[in-house]
Amino acid sequence: MxxxxxxxxxxxxxxxxxxxxxxxxxxxxAPAPTGPVKLQGLRGGTPLNQDNAPTAIKQERDHAPADRDFMQQPPLIPHTISGYQITKNFNKCMDCHSFGKAKASGATRVSVTHFKTRDGQELDNISPRRYFCTQCHVPQTDAKPLVENTFQRARGMQ
CATH class of the missing domain: 1.20.5 (Single alpha-helices involved in coiled-coils or other helix-helix interfaces)
Structure with missing residues (x-):
């Protein structure tokens, strides 16, 4: 066996x-590639163990701020965020949207809700759970829906 x-x-x-x-x-x-394939990452070639240097520019709006479609919807970002860096050590959004810089930059200040912990304790700085802005806020665009849908704005928002 x-x-x-x-x-x-x-x-x-x-x-x-x-x-x-x-x-x-x-x-x-299969035909071989004619030359070396060059890939470019979002970090622009900066190694993972290094931070990209922040640039001090004033971001102009690409769009007028969009209306919200439902209560508690995070506001959409009315400008491009290409090249923005948000790491545990640096948040490019705060160059304009922090309490101390919003007035001079003409940007909307970060909401006071972003300074509270999950348990409601008020902090002196942005809460770690609200620090990575693009978890909730996305750039607005005029993109067509990917699939047909019947979504309608909340009645109170019309």
Whole structure:
């Protein structure tokens, strides 16, 4: 019985190797790239163990602020955030939206709700659970819906 099993296992292994060889041979027939493939990440080539240097620019609005569609909807971001850095050590959004800088930059101040913990305790700085802005806030755009839907704004928001 053991000899029959060993023979079957060897045949199965041989068949798998033949199949893999055929698959590799067909892949070898595919045309090779004409040159090195150059990939560019969102960090612009900055290594993961380094931070991108923040740039001191005033962001102009791309859009007028959009109306909200339902209660408790986080406001949409009316400008591009391409290249914005939000890490545990730096938040580009706070260059304009912090309490101390909002008036000078003409930006909307961060809501006081962002300074409370989950238990309602008020903090002196942004709550860690509200620090990564793009978890809730997204740039607004005039994109068409990806799928048909019957969504309608909340009656109180119309």
């Amino acid at each position: 053991s000899t029959l099993f060993n023979t079957f296992a060897k045949l199965l292994l041989a068949a798998g190797l033949v199949w893999m060889g055929a698959d590799l041979a067909s892949a070898a027939d």
